[in-house]
Amino acid sequence: MTGHDAPLRLGVLGCADIARRRTVPAVAEVDGVKLAAVASRDAARAAATAAEFGCAAIVGYDTMLASPSIDAVYIPLPATAHAAWIEQALTAGKHVLAEKPLTTERETSVRLMALARERGLVLLENMTFLHHAQHTTVPGLLADGKIGQPRDLTSVFTVPPLPEGHSQSTPGVGGGALLEQGVYPIRAAVRYLGEDLRVLGAALHVRGGDGMVVSGRVLGTTPQGVTADLRFGVRHSYRSSCAIAGSTGRLVLEHAFTPPASHRPVVRIERQDHREEVTLRADHQFANLITFFAAAVRGIERGEPDPLLQRLAEGSLRQAELIAEIEEGARRITV
Ligand SMILES: NC(=O)c1ccc[n+]([C@@H]2O[C@H](COP(=O)([O-])OP(=O)(O)OC[C@H]3O[C@@H](n4cnc5c(N)ncnc54)[C@H](OP(=O)(O)O)[C@@H]3O)[C@@H](O)[C@H]2O)c1
Numbered sequence: 001m002t003g004h005d006a007p008l009r010l011g012v013l014g015c016a017d018i019a020r021r022r023t024v025p026a027v028a029e030v031d032g033v034k035l036a037a038v039a040s041r042d043a044a045r046a047a048a049t050a051a052e053f054g055c056a057a058i059v060g061y062d063t064m065l066a067s068p069s070i071d072a073v074y075i076p077l078p079a080t081a082h083a084a085w086i087e088q089a090l091t092a093g094k095h096v097l098a099e100k101p102l103t104t105e106r107e108t109s110v111r112l113m114a115l116a117r118e119r120g121l122v123l124l125e126n127m128t129f130l131h132h133a134q135h136t137t138v139p140g141l142l143a144d145g146k147i148g149q150p151r152d153l154t155s156v157f158t159v160p161p162l163p164e165g166h167s168q169s170t171p172g173v174g175g176g177a178l179l180e181q182g183v184y185p186i187r188a189a190v191r192y193l194g195e196d197l198r199v200l201g202a203a204l205h206v207r208g209g210d211g212m213v214v215s216g217r218v219l220g221t222t223p224q225g226v227t228a229d230l231r232f233g234v235r236h237s238y239r240s241s242c243a244i245a246g247s248t249g250r251l252v253l254e255h256a257f258t259p260p261a262s263h264r265p266v267v268r269i270e271r272q273d274h275r276e277e278v279t280l281r282a283d284h285q286f287a288n289l290i291t292f293f294a295a296a297v298r299g300i301e302r303g304e305p306d307p308l309l310q311r312l313a314e315g316s317l318r319q320a321e322l323i324a325e326i327e328e329g330a331r332r333i334t335v
Protein backbone atom coordinates (compact mmCIF):
# COMPACT_ATOMS: atom_id res chain seq x y z
CA MET A 1 0.00 0.00 0.00
CA THR A 2 1.28 3.47 -0.78
CA GLY A 3 0.42 6.78 0.82
CA HIS A 4 -1.78 8.59 -1.71
CA ASP A 5 0.33 11.76 -1.70
CA ALA A 6 3.71 10.03 -1.71
CA PRO A 7 5.19 9.21 -5.11
CA LEU A 8 4.73 5.68 -6.38
CA ARG A 9 8.08 3.95 -5.83
CA LEU A 10 8.88 2.02 -8.99
CA GLY A 11 11.47 -0.74 -9.27
CA VAL A 12 12.78 -2.17 -12.56
CA LEU A 13 13.49 -5.89 -12.94
CA GLY A 14 16.41 -6.23 -15.36
CA CYS A 15 18.56 -3.66 -17.14
CA ALA A 16 16.87 -4.27 -20.48
CA ASP A 17 17.53 -2.23 -23.59
CA ILE A 18 13.92 -1.00 -23.74
CA ALA A 19 14.04 0.01 -20.07
CA ARG A 20 17.23 2.03 -20.47
CA ARG A 21 16.37 3.58 -23.81
CA ARG A 22 12.72 4.53 -23.38
CA THR A 23 10.80 3.53 -20.26
CA VAL A 24 13.16 4.62 -17.49
CA PRO A 25 13.96 8.04 -19.03
CA ALA A 26 10.18 8.57 -19.36
CA VAL A 27 9.65 7.93 -15.62
CA ALA A 28 11.59 11.12 -14.88
CA GLU A 29 8.99 13.08 -16.87
CA VAL A 30 6.04 11.83 -14.84
CA ASP A 31 4.86 13.50 -11.63
CA GLY A 32 3.93 11.18 -8.80
CA VAL A 33 6.28 8.35 -9.80
CA LYS A 34 9.81 7.90 -8.52
CA LEU A 35 12.35 5.50 -9.96
CA ALA A 36 13.41 3.86 -6.68
CA ALA A 37 15.73 1.05 -7.82
CA VAL A 38 16.88 -1.16 -10.66
CA ALA A 39 17.57 -4.84 -10.15
CA SER A 40 19.88 -6.98 -12.24
CA ARG A 41 21.19 -10.52 -12.10
CA ASP A 42 24.61 -8.90 -12.30
CA ALA A 43 25.96 -6.53 -9.62
CA ALA A 44 28.09 -4.42 -11.98
CA ARG A 45 25.18 -3.95 -14.42
CA ALA A 46 22.84 -2.98 -11.58
CA ALA A 47 25.38 -0.46 -10.27
CA ALA A 48 26.09 1.08 -13.69
CA THR A 49 22.37 1.42 -14.55
CA ALA A 50 21.51 2.79 -11.12
CA ALA A 51 24.30 5.37 -11.46
CA GLU A 52 23.03 6.37 -14.92
CA PHE A 53 19.50 6.99 -13.66
CA GLY A 54 20.17 8.09 -10.07
CA CYS A 55 18.46 5.31 -8.11
CA ALA A 56 19.36 2.37 -5.87
CA ALA A 57 20.99 -0.77 -7.29
CA ILE A 58 19.68 -4.19 -6.26
CA VAL A 59 21.23 -7.54 -7.11
CA GLY A 60 18.60 -10.20 -7.81
CA TYR A 61 14.98 -9.75 -8.83
CA ASP A 62 13.66 -11.56 -5.74
CA THR A 63 15.56 -9.15 -3.47
CA MET A 64 13.70 -6.28 -5.16
CA LEU A 65 10.35 -8.02 -4.73
CA ALA A 66 11.07 -8.50 -1.01
CA SER A 67 11.84 -4.81 -0.54
CA PRO A 68 9.26 -2.79 1.41
CA SER A 69 10.60 0.34 -0.35
CA ILE A 70 9.11 -0.70 -3.70
CA ASP A 71 5.37 -0.24 -4.46
CA ALA A 72 5.31 -1.32 -8.08
CA VAL A 73 7.60 -3.02 -10.56
CA TYR A 74 8.24 -2.68 -14.28
CA ILE A 75 9.16 -6.03 -15.87
CA PRO A 76 11.13 -5.68 -19.15
CA LEU A 77 12.50 -9.23 -19.03
CA PRO A 78 12.56 -11.54 -22.06
CA ALA A 79 9.05 -12.71 -23.03
CA THR A 80 9.29 -16.25 -21.62
CA ALA A 81 10.28 -14.88 -18.18
CA HIS A 82 7.31 -12.50 -17.86
CA ALA A 83 4.78 -14.96 -16.40
CA ALA A 84 6.90 -16.27 -13.53
CA TRP A 85 8.07 -12.81 -12.44
CA ILE A 86 4.64 -11.23 -12.80
CA GLU A 87 3.27 -13.96 -10.54
CA GLN A 88 6.03 -13.51 -7.97
CA ALA A 89 5.61 -9.73 -8.03
CA LEU A 90 1.83 -9.92 -7.53
CA THR A 91 2.29 -12.49 -4.78
CA ALA A 92 4.73 -10.08 -3.11
CA GLY A 93 2.01 -7.39 -3.21
CA LYS A 94 3.53 -5.23 -5.98
CA HIS A 95 1.58 -3.56 -8.76
CA VAL A 96 3.00 -4.66 -12.13
CA LEU A 97 3.70 -2.97 -15.44
CA ALA A 98 4.95 -5.79 -17.70
CA GLU A 99 6.43 -5.55 -21.16
CA LYS A 100 4.59 -6.93 -24.14
CA PRO A 101 3.71 -9.70 -24.71
CA LEU A 102 2.18 -9.94 -21.22
CA THR A 103 2.92 -13.69 -21.24
CA THR A 104 3.45 -16.26 -23.96
CA GLU A 105 0.11 -18.08 -23.34
CA ARG A 106 -3.42 -16.75 -23.12
CA GLU A 107 -4.42 -19.06 -20.22
CA THR A 108 -1.48 -17.79 -18.17
CA SER A 109 -2.42 -14.17 -18.87
CA VAL A 110 -6.03 -14.89 -17.82
CA ARG A 111 -4.82 -16.50 -14.59
CA LEU A 112 -2.46 -13.62 -13.76
CA MET A 113 -5.13 -10.99 -14.51
CA ALA A 114 -7.40 -12.85 -12.06
CA LEU A 115 -4.62 -12.98 -9.47
CA ALA A 116 -4.09 -9.21 -9.77
CA ARG A 117 -7.85 -8.60 -9.35
CA GLU A 118 -8.04 -10.88 -6.28
CA ARG A 119 -5.15 -9.05 -4.66
CA GLY A 120 -6.38 -5.59 -5.55
CA LEU A 121 -3.29 -4.89 -7.67
CA VAL A 122 -2.76 -3.37 -11.09
CA LEU A 123 -1.39 -5.60 -13.86
CA LEU A 124 -0.87 -3.69 -17.10
CA GLU A 125 0.83 -4.66 -20.37
CA ASN A 126 3.23 -1.98 -21.65
CA MET A 127 1.50 -1.44 -25.02
CA THR A 128 2.55 2.17 -25.23
CA PHE A 129 1.22 3.04 -28.70
CA LEU A 130 -2.35 2.80 -27.39
CA HIS A 131 -1.52 5.82 -25.21
CA HIS A 132 -0.35 8.09 -28.04
CA ALA A 133 -2.72 10.92 -28.95
CA GLN A 134 -2.58 9.96 -32.65
CA HIS A 135 -4.60 6.84 -31.83
CA THR A 136 -7.27 8.98 -30.18
CA THR A 137 -7.39 11.39 -33.15
CA VAL A 138 -7.74 8.71 -35.85
CA PRO A 139 -11.02 7.22 -34.49
CA GLY A 140 -12.40 10.79 -34.51
CA LEU A 141 -11.43 11.21 -38.20
CA LEU A 142 -13.05 7.86 -39.02
CA ALA A 143 -16.21 8.83 -37.11
CA ASP A 144 -16.28 12.10 -39.10
CA GLY A 145 -16.59 10.01 -42.27
CA LYS A 146 -13.23 11.11 -43.76
CA ILE A 147 -12.86 7.79 -45.61
CA GLY A 148 -16.46 6.54 -45.57
CA GLN A 149 -17.19 3.05 -44.27
CA PRO A 150 -13.99 1.14 -43.29
CA ARG A 151 -13.43 -1.84 -45.60
CA ASP A 152 -9.94 -3.06 -44.68
CA LEU A 153 -6.95 -2.36 -42.49
CA THR A 154 -3.30 -2.99 -43.34
CA SER A 155 -0.76 -2.77 -40.57
CA VAL A 156 2.97 -3.49 -40.59
CA PHE A 157 5.62 -3.68 -37.90
CA THR A 158 8.97 -4.85 -39.23
CA VAL A 159 12.49 -4.20 -38.01
CA PRO A 160 15.85 -5.14 -39.56
CA PRO A 161 17.49 -8.40 -38.41
CA LEU A 162 18.38 -8.41 -34.71
CA PRO A 163 22.00 -8.97 -33.70
CA GLU A 164 23.04 -12.62 -33.38
CA GLY A 165 22.00 -13.99 -29.97
CA HIS A 166 19.50 -11.19 -29.20
CA SER A 167 17.19 -12.23 -26.37
CA GLN A 168 14.01 -11.66 -28.44
CA SER A 169 14.97 -14.37 -30.94
CA THR A 170 16.72 -16.82 -28.63
CA PRO A 171 14.75 -20.08 -28.28
CA GLY A 172 13.36 -20.56 -24.78
CA VAL A 173 14.12 -16.91 -23.91
CA GLY A 174 12.43 -14.52 -26.35
CA GLY A 175 9.05 -14.88 -27.98
CA GLY A 176 10.06 -14.77 -31.65
CA ALA A 177 8.62 -12.33 -34.18
CA LEU A 178 4.91 -13.19 -33.72
CA LEU A 179 5.03 -12.30 -30.02
CA GLU A 180 7.69 -9.59 -30.16
CA GLN A 181 6.72 -7.66 -33.33
CA GLY A 182 3.40 -9.23 -34.39
CA VAL A 183 1.62 -7.97 -31.28
CA TYR A 184 1.64 -4.42 -32.68
CA PRO A 185 -0.34 -4.90 -35.92
CA ILE A 186 -2.53 -7.48 -34.16
CA ARG A 187 -3.36 -5.01 -31.36
CA ALA A 188 -3.90 -2.21 -33.89
CA ALA A 189 -6.44 -4.41 -35.70
CA VAL A 190 -8.24 -5.10 -32.40
CA ARG A 191 -8.13 -1.37 -31.57
CA TYR A 192 -9.61 -0.24 -34.89
CA LEU A 193 -11.76 -3.18 -36.02
CA GLY A 194 -12.93 -4.48 -32.65
CA GLU A 195 -12.50 -7.51 -30.42
CA ASP A 196 -14.60 -9.81 -32.62
CA LEU A 197 -11.84 -9.87 -35.26
CA ARG A 198 -11.10 -13.47 -36.36
CA VAL A 199 -8.09 -15.05 -38.04
CA LEU A 200 -8.76 -16.38 -41.55
CA GLY A 201 -5.25 -17.61 -42.25
CA ALA A 202 -1.60 -16.99 -41.53
CA ALA A 203 1.88 -17.72 -42.79
CA LEU A 204 4.74 -17.83 -40.31
CA HIS A 205 8.30 -17.80 -41.59
CA VAL A 206 10.47 -19.87 -39.26
CA ARG A 207 14.22 -20.11 -38.96
CA GLY A 208 15.69 -23.44 -40.03
CA GLY A 209 17.24 -25.29 -37.10
CA ASP A 210 15.42 -23.87 -34.10
CA GLY A 211 12.01 -23.01 -35.62
CA MET A 212 11.91 -19.48 -34.17
CA VAL A 213 9.40 -17.27 -36.00
CA VAL A 214 11.20 -14.50 -37.89
CA SER A 215 8.31 -12.93 -39.79
CA GLY A 216 4.72 -13.52 -40.74
CA ARG A 217 1.55 -12.37 -42.39
CA VAL A 218 -1.98 -12.74 -41.08
CA LEU A 219 -5.35 -12.26 -42.75
CA GLY A 220 -8.25 -11.53 -40.44
CA THR A 221 -11.85 -10.41 -40.71
CA THR A 222 -14.63 -8.99 -38.60
CA PRO A 223 -18.03 -10.75 -38.73
CA GLN A 224 -19.13 -7.90 -41.06
CA GLY A 225 -16.31 -8.66 -43.50
CA VAL A 226 -13.90 -5.79 -42.75
CA THR A 227 -10.55 -7.45 -43.38
CA ALA A 228 -7.14 -7.01 -41.77
CA ASP A 229 -3.80 -7.70 -43.46
CA LEU A 230 -1.10 -7.80 -40.78
CA ARG A 231 2.65 -8.12 -41.40
CA PHE A 232 5.52 -8.32 -38.97
CA GLY A 233 9.02 -9.58 -38.48
CA VAL A 234 12.74 -9.09 -38.20
CA ARG A 235 13.62 -9.62 -41.87
CA HIS A 236 12.68 -6.30 -43.50
CA SER A 237 13.65 -2.66 -43.19
CA TYR A 238 11.92 -0.65 -40.45
CA ARG A 239 8.20 -0.08 -41.02
CA SER A 240 5.61 0.84 -38.43
CA SER A 241 2.39 1.72 -40.21
CA CYS A 242 -1.34 1.41 -40.07
CA ALA A 243 -3.64 2.21 -43.01
CA ILE A 244 -7.40 1.96 -43.19
CA ALA A 245 -9.15 1.91 -46.56
CA GLY A 246 -12.80 2.89 -46.69
CA SER A 247 -15.63 3.28 -49.17
CA THR A 248 -14.60 6.83 -50.14
CA GLY A 249 -10.95 7.17 -49.15
CA ARG A 250 -7.90 5.89 -47.35
CA LEU A 251 -6.20 6.99 -44.12
CA VAL A 252 -2.51 6.29 -43.47
CA LEU A 253 -0.41 6.60 -40.31
CA GLU A 254 3.28 6.06 -41.12
CA HIS A 255 4.71 5.99 -37.60
CA ALA A 256 2.01 4.09 -35.79
CA PHE A 257 3.77 2.19 -33.03
CA THR A 258 7.05 3.61 -31.78
CA PRO A 259 7.24 7.34 -32.52
CA PRO A 260 9.81 9.22 -30.45
CA ALA A 261 8.39 11.83 -28.06
CA SER A 262 9.47 14.67 -30.38
CA HIS A 263 7.80 13.25 -33.50
CA ARG A 264 4.79 15.12 -34.93
CA PRO A 265 2.71 12.40 -36.60
CA VAL A 266 1.22 13.06 -40.01
CA VAL A 267 -2.11 11.45 -40.90
CA ARG A 268 -2.53 11.22 -44.66
CA ILE A 269 -6.05 11.13 -46.04
CA GLU A 270 -6.50 10.28 -49.71
CA ARG A 271 -9.71 10.45 -51.70
CA GLN A 272 -10.12 10.34 -55.47
CA ASP A 273 -9.95 14.13 -55.93
CA HIS A 274 -8.38 15.10 -52.65
CA ARG A 275 -5.22 14.58 -50.66
CA GLU A 276 -4.81 15.99 -47.20
CA GLU A 277 -2.10 15.74 -44.54
CA VAL A 278 -3.01 16.46 -40.94
CA THR A 279 0.01 17.12 -38.74
CA LEU A 280 -0.71 16.20 -35.13
CA ARG A 281 1.01 17.31 -31.95
CA ALA A 282 4.00 15.38 -30.65
CA ASP A 283 3.16 13.08 -27.78
CA HIS A 284 5.11 10.94 -25.32
CA GLN A 285 3.47 7.53 -25.28
CA PHE A 286 5.86 6.05 -22.71
CA ALA A 287 5.28 8.92 -20.26
CA ASN A 288 1.53 8.75 -20.92
CA LEU A 289 1.47 5.06 -20.14
CA ILE A 290 3.41 5.51 -16.88
CA THR A 291 1.08 8.36 -15.92
CA PHE A 292 -1.90 6.09 -16.59
CA PHE A 293 -0.30 3.20 -14.65
CA ALA A 294 0.30 5.39 -11.58
CA ALA A 295 -3.24 6.79 -11.73
CA ALA A 296 -4.61 3.24 -12.07
CA VAL A 297 -2.68 2.22 -8.94
CA ARG A 298 -4.12 5.19 -7.02
CA GLY A 299 -7.61 4.36 -8.32
CA ILE A 300 -7.38 0.72 -7.21
CA GLU A 301 -6.04 1.78 -3.81
CA ARG A 302 -9.03 4.09 -3.35
CA GLY A 303 -11.38 1.28 -4.37
CA GLU A 304 -12.24 3.12 -7.61
CA PRO A 305 -10.63 1.11 -10.43
CA ASP A 306 -10.33 3.00 -13.72
CA PRO A 307 -12.66 1.30 -16.27
CA LEU A 308 -9.95 1.80 -18.91
CA LEU A 309 -7.77 -0.67 -17.00
CA GLN A 310 -10.39 -3.38 -17.54
CA ARG A 311 -10.76 -2.51 -21.24
CA LEU A 312 -7.00 -2.65 -21.74
CA ALA A 313 -6.90 -6.03 -19.95
CA GLU A 314 -9.61 -7.33 -22.31
CA GLY A 315 -7.62 -6.03 -25.29
CA SER A 316 -4.49 -7.81 -24.01
CA LEU A 317 -6.41 -11.06 -23.64
CA ARG A 318 -8.01 -10.75 -27.08
CA GLN A 319 -4.56 -10.11 -28.55
CA ALA A 320 -3.31 -13.28 -26.79
CA GLU A 321 -6.28 -15.29 -28.13
CA LEU A 322 -5.58 -14.17 -31.69
CA ILE A 323 -1.92 -15.11 -31.27
CA ALA A 324 -2.99 -18.56 -30.08
CA GLU A 325 -5.28 -18.91 -33.15
CA ILE A 326 -2.40 -17.87 -35.44
CA GLU A 327 0.03 -20.28 -33.77
CA GLU A 328 -2.45 -23.11 -34.13
CA GLY A 329 -3.57 -22.56 -37.72
CA ALA A 330 -0.59 -20.94 -39.46
CA ARG A 331 1.28 -22.49 -42.32
CA ARG A 332 4.94 -22.56 -41.25
CA ILE A 333 7.52 -21.97 -43.95
CA THR A 334 11.20 -22.49 -43.22
CA VAL A 335 13.36 -19.66 -44.54
N1 LIG B 1 7.24 -1.50 -25.34
C1 LIG B 1 8.15 -1.42 -26.30
O1 LIG B 1 8.16 -0.48 -27.11
C2 LIG B 1 9.19 -2.51 -26.40
C3 LIG B 1 10.29 -2.34 -27.26
C4 LIG B 1 11.28 -3.34 -27.27
C5 LIG B 1 11.13 -4.46 -26.48
N2 LIG B 1 10.03 -4.61 -25.70
C6 LIG B 1 9.85 -5.81 -24.86
O2 LIG B 1 10.68 -5.67 -23.71
C7 LIG B 1 11.18 -6.95 -23.29
C8 LIG B 1 12.68 -6.89 -23.24
O3 LIG B 1 13.16 -6.67 -24.54
P1 LIG B 1 14.63 -6.07 -24.80
O4 LIG B 1 14.87 -6.15 -26.25
O5 LIG B 1 14.78 -4.74 -24.12
O6 LIG B 1 15.50 -7.18 -24.05
P2 LIG B 1 17.01 -7.16 -23.52
O7 LIG B 1 17.71 -5.90 -23.85
O8 LIG B 1 17.64 -8.46 -23.95
O9 LIG B 1 16.83 -7.16 -21.94
C9 LIG B 1 16.24 -8.17 -21.23
C10 LIG B 1 16.78 -8.08 -19.79
O10 LIG B 1 16.25 -9.18 -19.08
C11 LIG B 1 17.22 -9.69 -18.17
N3 LIG B 1 17.29 -11.15 -18.38
C12 LIG B 1 16.85 -12.07 -17.51
N4 LIG B 1 17.03 -13.31 -18.00
C13 LIG B 1 17.59 -13.17 -19.21
C14 LIG B 1 18.02 -14.10 -20.20
N5 LIG B 1 17.90 -15.41 -20.04
N6 LIG B 1 18.56 -13.59 -21.32
C15 LIG B 1 18.68 -12.27 -21.51
N7 LIG B 1 18.29 -11.36 -20.60
C16 LIG B 1 17.75 -11.79 -19.46
C17 LIG B 1 18.53 -8.97 -18.43
O11 LIG B 1 18.68 -8.05 -17.35
P3 LIG B 1 19.84 -8.22 -16.23
O12 LIG B 1 20.96 -8.95 -16.90
O13 LIG B 1 20.15 -6.82 -15.88
O14 LIG B 1 19.24 -9.01 -15.11
C18 LIG B 1 18.30 -8.21 -19.72
O15 LIG B 1 18.90 -6.94 -19.72
C19 LIG B 1 10.58 -7.97 -24.28
O16 LIG B 1 9.40 -8.48 -23.75
C20 LIG B 1 10.26 -7.11 -25.51
O17 LIG B 1 9.20 -7.64 -26.30
C21 LIG B 1 9.10 -3.65 -25.63
